Amino acid sequence: MTIQIYDTTLRDGTQGEGISLSCQDKIRIATELDSKLGVAYIEAGWPGSNPKDERFFQRAQQELLPHLHHAKLVAFGATRHKMTRCETDPQLAALLRAETPTVTIVAKIWDFQVLQVLGTTLEENLSMIRDTVNYLKAADREVMLDAEHFFDAFRSNPTYAMRCLEAAVEAGADVLVLCDTNGAATPWDIEQTAAAVRLHFASNTVRLGIHCHNDMELAVANSIAAVRAGVTLVQGCVNGYGERTGNANLMSLIPILQLQLGYKSVPSMEHLGNLTSVSRFVDEVANRPHVPWRPFVGESAFAHKGGLHVAAILKDPRSYQFIDPSMVGNRPRVLVSELSGRGNIQSKLRSLNLEIDDKDPVWRARISQVLERVKSLENKGFTFEGAEASLAMMWRRASPDYSAPFELLDFSVYTGNKRVLFVNHEGCFTPEDPDDAGEEALTKPLGQELFGGRRDPAEPLTGGPLFVTPSGPASITALSSSHDLARDPSVAVWRNETHTHAVIKVLVRDAAPTLECAEGNGPVDAVNRALRRALLRPCPQLEYVTLEDYKVRILDSESATAAITRVLVSFHDRKRGIRFTTVSADTNIIVASVNALVDGLEYALHLDQVNSAQVAV
Numbered sequence: 001m002t003i004q005i006y007d008t009t010l011r012d013g014t015q016g017e018g019i020s021l022s023c024q025d026k027i028r029i030a031t032e033l034d035s036k037l038g039v040a041y042i043e044a045g046w047p048g049s050n051p052k053d054e055r056f057f058q059r060a061q062q063e064l065l066p067h068l069h070h071a072k073l074v075a076f077g078a079t080r081h082k083m084t085r086c087e088t089d090p091q092l093a094a095l096l097r098a099e100t101p102t103v104t105i106v107a108k109i110w111d112f113q114v115l116q117v118l119g120t121t122l123e124e125n126l127s128m129i130r131d132t133v134n135y136l137k138a139a140d141r142e143v144m145l146d147a148e149h150f151f152d153a154f155r156s157n158p159t160y161a162m163r164c165l166e167a168a169v170e171a172g173a174d175v176l177v178l179c180d181t182n183g184a185a186t187p188w189d190i191e192q193t194a195a196a197v198r199l200h201f202a203s204n205t206v207r208l209g210i211h212c213h214n215d216m217e218l219a220v221a222n223s224i225a226a227v228r229a230g231v232t233l234v235q236g237c238v239n240g241y242g243e244r245t246g247n248a249n250l251m252s253l254i255p256i257l258q259l260q261l262g263y264k265s266v267p268s269m270e271h272l273g274n275l276t277s278v279s280r281f282v283d284e285v286a287n288r289p290h291v292p293w294r295p296f297v298g299e300s301a302f303a304h305k306g307g308l309h310v311a312a313i314l315k316d317p318r319s320y321q322f323i324d325p326s327m328v329g330n331r332p333r334v335l336v337s338e339l340s341g342r343g344n345i346q347s348k349l350r351s352l353n354l355e356i357d358d359k360d361p362v363w364r365a366r367i368s369q370v371l372e373r374v375k376s377l378e379n380k381g382f383t384f385e386g387a388e389a390s391l392a393m394m395w396r397r398a399s400p401d402y403s404a405p406f407e408l409l410d411f412s413v414y415t416g417n418k419r420v421l422f423v424n425h426e427g428c429f430t431p432e433d434p435d436d437a438g439e440e441a442l443t444k445p446l447g448q449e450l451f452g453g454r455r456d457p458a459e460p461l462t463g464g465p466l467f468v469t470p471s472g473p474a475s476i477t478a479l480s481s482s483h484d485l486a487r488d489p490s491v492a493v494w495r496n497e498t499h500t501h502a503v504i505k506v507l508v509r510d511a512a513p514t515l516e517c518a519e520g521n522g523p524v525d526a527v528n529r530a531l532r533r534a535l536l537r538p539c540p541q542l543e544y545v546t547l548e549d550y551k552v553r554i555l556d557s558e559s560a561t562a563a564i565t566r567v568l569v570s571f572h573d574r575k576r577g578i579r580f581t582t583v584s585a586d587t588n589i590i591v592a593s594v595n596a597l598v599d600g601l602e603y604a605l606h607l608d609q610v611n612s613a614q615v616a617v
């Protein structure tokens, strides 16, 4: 049996906080929903609401409608305004101008809302429903009635709630959508009430739909309960976007219906296999962060961490996976941490394309050794979950035949602060006291920075550290005698400048240890530059390896400055097109950073020895 999927990401989804889609975004998402997922309906906006939605439906005539293979495009609106006629209602005019095959109108059903919010009589509301459905049917549209607050309405006044639905059916509505607008119903309420409605209209061809909100985190369960009661159309949004806490998440509903309950929710298994990519595509277009723990489509949905779990899935994935992740386009992952067993290490190293022979006692001992080290380092603040490159290096270094491509024997970092006087026209600076400017400058040769740097004397001086200039002592004397340089910002300002340099001693392969130094905009940058100076000639491939992210976390905040700092460094190997992360932890943030940096560079060099095309990091 088919359950029609009605996607309202582009309408109710955009009522979610922080979600705003351009006209082009909507066209891209609608195209994806149709071609990749094959949903039955795409509700794309409220043309009477704003110029963007009106323009979208105009553009859709050429850019979308002719290319839709599975979905019908839907324009959304409301019943006519109270005490008016449909023919003069600008909202309804806009709905028809949208020229979609299907229109959906929201109607008030809850007696209290009709009286308090709409501010009209119960009879006038029935006329509004009847007139509007009639009007849209006369214009040859498929008409769906969104029965707002239906479950609260049915609890409050079941007779009136049913009369609203009857008015719509009498006027020719094709689908009645029962809405749990406030998200206050439980699956039991929903199933019972939907079953009562189904029974009431048993002799009619009208179809029933469901629209649930997630205020009690029950939107998916409630939608399924409605399906159990005979509803054949389910509304929802990609990734559960929507007003307040969102709508029923189609990324869960579609596979539950298809894989667990035996309904047909998408046209083919190939469409189901696009679920994960559609979810991520929509997050990307909507500029929302990916939520890893989303069922079915999240990065963590099939991530296995506990040692017992991993040992079991290595024997048979069904032991801790309720479906095959590839059915929804996702993949299983194994995480390494202090909760690991030998299976985690083995499986992760294999995914990193490292050779493992788990039958050989020597290799088995090495796996145990790495496992113990992981546990001991996690106890000291490391986390290996996201830092596969550090794990790989631990494994490589544990091998008796491993020889490191380089070794950082020693490093020192100096960070200082100097006071510099900046002028905004040709002039000169003094290190400490403006009154000394003339004397200091006079003792320096032309072109030399007063604090030791060099500069072309012909270059105009427009700010920056002071240099002895061709106009030389005369102007210096003039400036220093006529201005209080330190206090007159129109001429000069004092600034504190931080400067950092690193000196390293490094052993590269069989060569003798060398000293290298570099300046950087911070200690880690300076060590990184010095290391690259030493390594680039013997290992030119490092030119393509760049630092991409640097995350620092203080682990024991109560110890203040003596706390352990965990550092995660992410690298991008542009030549291989892969990214990888390393980890370290220490009470000294620079030591932790340098260790993570060394792991990363060494890992990049190690990739030469394995088939990096298969390295999944």
Ligand SMILES: CC(=O)SCCNC(=O)CCNC(=O)[C@H](O)C(C)(C)COP(=O)(O)OP(=O)(O)OC[C@H]1O[C@@H](n2cnc3c(N)ncnc32)[C@H](O)[C@@H]1OP(=O)(O)O
Binding pocket: 012, 015, 046, 048, 049, 050, 078, 079, 080, 081, 082, 106, 107, 108, 117, 118, 119, 148, 181, 243
């Ligand atoms: C449950 C849902 O999610 S329904 C969809 C909600 N989505 C949105 O509201 C987004 C788009 N909305 C909008 O752009 C605007 O609210 C508009 C254009 C629809 C209306 O804007 P305005 O004319 O300024 O009215 P405003 O939003 O302040 O008030 C709503 C009006 O609609 C009336 N109304 C509310 N529901 C209905 C209905 N189902 N049928 C007819 N009229 C209705 C209200 O009574 C009120 O009219 P009143 O002020 O004469 O009493």
Ligand SMILES: CC(C)C(=O)C(=O)O
Binding pocket: 012, 106, 146, 147, 148, 149, 179, 180, 181, 182, 211, 213
């Ligand atoms: C208009 C309807 C479908 C709605 O968004 C709701 O009731 O929450």
